[in-house]
Amino acid sequence: MSSLFRASFLVAVTSALALAGCDREEHHSRAKPIGETVPAGESPDTIFPGTSSAPPLDPRAVLYDNNANAIAQGQQLYLQMNCVGCHSHGGGGMGPPLMDDQWRYGGRIDQIATTIAEGRPNGMPSWRGKLTEDQIWDLAAYVRSLSGLPSKDAVSSRAESMSAGTPQSLTPHAEPKNSDAPQQ
Amino acid sequence: MPAGNHAVAPAAAAPADDGNWVMPGKNYAATRFSALNQITPANVSKLALAFTFSTATTKGFEAPPLVVNGTMYVITPFPNYLYALDLTKPGAPAKWVFKPKPAAASQGVACCDVVNRGAVYDSGRIFFNTLDGQTFAVDANSGKMAWHAQLGDIQKGETITMAPLVAAGKVLVGNSGGEMGVRGWLAALDEGSGKLAWKAYNTGPDKDVLIGSRFKPFYAMDRGKDLGVSSWPPDAWKIGGATTWGWLAYDPETKLVFYGTSNPGPWNADQRPGDNKWSAGLFARDVSTGEAVWHYQTTPHDLFDYDDVNEIILADIPWGNARRPVLLRPDRNGYFYVIDRRTGQVLSATPYGFINSTRGVDLKSGRLIYVADKEPKAGRVTRDICPASPGAKDWNPAAFSPVTGLVYIPHNNLCMDFSGMEANYISGTPYVGADVKMYAGPGGNRGVLTAWDPVNRRPAWEIKEDLPLWSPALATAGNVVFYGTMDGWFKAVDARNGKLLWQFKAGSGIIGQPISYRGPDGRQYIAVIAGVGGWAGAIVSGQMDPHDPTGALGFANAMKDLPMKTTAGGMLYVFTLPR
């Protein structure tokens, strides 16, 4: 290999690697207005008559799921909108825990966004009309990070809350499963 | 009952025992004392199960069963079923069940498990509250609803978990929601019709708080005009907490009802400078009109969630050459208060647990003296604050035995780290602003049963327990004290010296009130319902994740081992001596 070829090869490889990190840093500050529909609740065990598979992931998911800015904004909204008051920092309390692998209404980001927008029986409030779609999806991205689901380069590497628990970059990945909560 | 030189219960508020149990506190004096004496330290080791009953719920069970003339009434946590069991038949089959069907969404605004602290029997009816803010009156024989009233609004974050008090033809009901930015109140419904007779708020202008010409607080700090507004930043009193989720007591001689108010909201005290009246204090009100007669603010400008809603035991204690009518209160903030019930004067405030957050009560001014180092400040963590937010003792009431003169206090030994942050108010969501982490206090044991001598102001004996004691106590004339632990041990100890006499492992942790009654066959029975939960047991009843120490407002850290020691349940156990 000539030195020129090597140099330009190195440049190409480095820029490709650098560009690969761009997705996680994309900021969407021009949010979509409230009112755009979020998919109606499909819990993990829903039966879809006539077909055999669940609908595909909402196309908005890719904008938020591993996006560092969305997760960071979601963290701030999680505290400000009092999610922390019911769910603590993922451990639960008045509401069920968000850091384990049990999801009553689904752990896909679009299912979590639906939960936040529509509310759920037994006490989850409905935030449609109070938060924009962008804010709801930011929150959904952060909620997923509580159980270690996004890629580790998109999450915070320092635990922000008082108890200095495990930082998000060390949170073990807990693949969503169904909840065994007794049905009332 | 020999008076001697120890405390006794006043006869009007604590009439002779008829073998029934008609209200959670047993009587208006809240003694939780049964005069039945068949069960004694000599024979309690033979105590055996008579029958059981599954309540079909698995949330925290804080209520006692009621027994009225051969029928037992059980009120469950959400969904607040009311069962009537026929004690005259073998196995106590159910006569009827009343299902109030409260709103399911109310479970989302209940801070500390979806509990219910009890029903009350009076004049042929059972009165109880539901989580979504209703009060029901149900005919005790037929199980048909007589009336119901909607008092609370879950959209504002209000729920009702307390046991009502029925006195002088009024049903007294208070709301919950100090963690939800709710404005606290006590309401009186007409016993016959359920119509609202009066409603007294616990914050706001004097006309809302029903403060008028009769109001004579003992201490200068509680005197002034519209203190329920001026001791808060503008408008903060409207979302300031001071709810009435705990215990009421009643003095039939003076017609005064006594109750304490909850913590002010939010927990982050930087957002509410001022004394925050009338939160974390004790009210005396006229039961017919609701007018306030006196108030003592136990914990002004509360910093640590030291609600003042604990039980209020009426007693007459020797004072000089005479007897003084007082209230005995083991308080959240760690002091055992003896308060003159005519005026609200604090006669003594003695620590019954380890305290480092306050230095004492100045008896001249009545003020609680804070330790500056332990004051939480926004943006930093204050560590090792004792007692922790549930206090030296939370809601679970002590029992008072006029025979021994001792108050049997099942309580906590917990300390905490506290970090304040800005709380945002959105109605229907929590309004707290704090990260908390609790752990065992000095000694390593998280619970204690203290037998407290209120006259000599010191413990007579103590039993250390591994887990916090979240169950109320029962004292009997046979000199046996009953209480339950959070991992399910139902224990009987000698009332005079604390010696363990008998224990039984129930299917779930016990946080409910044990009672004693005379069955249709004339024998003495002991009943308790085991169903772990409440704030301390939320890690089990709420299936929380123990990896987050701040869960359940900090309790998760202190109770990480509980899921291994017990599971959720809701079973009634009734014991008696074998024939």
Next chain:
Amino acid sequence: MKPRVPAIATLLPLLLGACQYQHYQSDFGRAGVEDNQFLTLFTIFLIVCGVMYLLVIGFLFAAIARSRRLEANTVETGRHHRSDPLMSTTLIGWGALIGVGLAGLAIASFFTDRSMAKAATGEKLSVTLTGNQWWWDIVYNSADASKTLRTANELHLPVGVPTRIILNSNDVIHSFWVPSLAGKEDLIPGRENDITIVPKKKGIYRGQCAEYCGAQHAHMALVVVVDSYPDFLKWWHHQLEPAPMPTTPLAMAGYKYVTGGPCSACHNIAGTAAGGQVAPDLTHLAGRKSLAAGTLPMTEGNLYGWVEDPQSLKPGVKMPTIGMEPDKLHAVVAYLETLK
């Protein structure tokens, strides 16, 4: 012949321009006691350093001129000896001058610092300023809790009254800097700083966040209004009043939306159901001089633009673009304009 005239011609406008500096955001504003003290010290430093500079330049030119006078082929012999008594006297004098000058500057600096500290005592007013991304949360503290006032982005101060400003931050490090009044003091999360200032002249001044705090650091300005003490108390009293109920149907529709919709989740309007604490207090929004922390002047047009699409005016700000329909926007702005 070098063209000297054009050089001077270019200098003149600059000199004239320097005469007309504005007072509202300037170290030379002279509107506060601290700023005055700083300027005194600045002047001392300027004079002393200026004199030394001129002396050094003078010596430089002298040295150049002297070297020209010496013969071209003079060779340094390499032997150094005390040959010139004038030179040694001058050097000793020069050393002494430097010593005296530096000591003088140190003493001046010390005394300025002491007098600044002294001016910072006896504060009569206490304000807590909390920095957020990218706005200022202002609370006027009062011994009477019910007189505590919460407002945002516009700080009113009484002239001549020492005011202690307690500085906190909710997120990252910001810095409080109103150059016409005083120097900079950081707002550090987890730590409480404070600065005491004594405004000396009435007027309107502009402050600026002086520590990079994120995307909109440049648009985090603070409007400081210095009034006479009675006017300041009148302003405080008025700010404590809750927002009035609107009277026109359009404003009423706006009131319903603002207090029941997304605005109420973050903003507080006293006397209404809107109780959010995480965004600027709006109770007396229309009476302020600027929007969005000094980014835009308070006009109807700017209010429309800000409410409709804050992200286009201050990209990345925490207030979301909701995208209201025109009818709703008219109603909301009509209501906000009643919040005087």
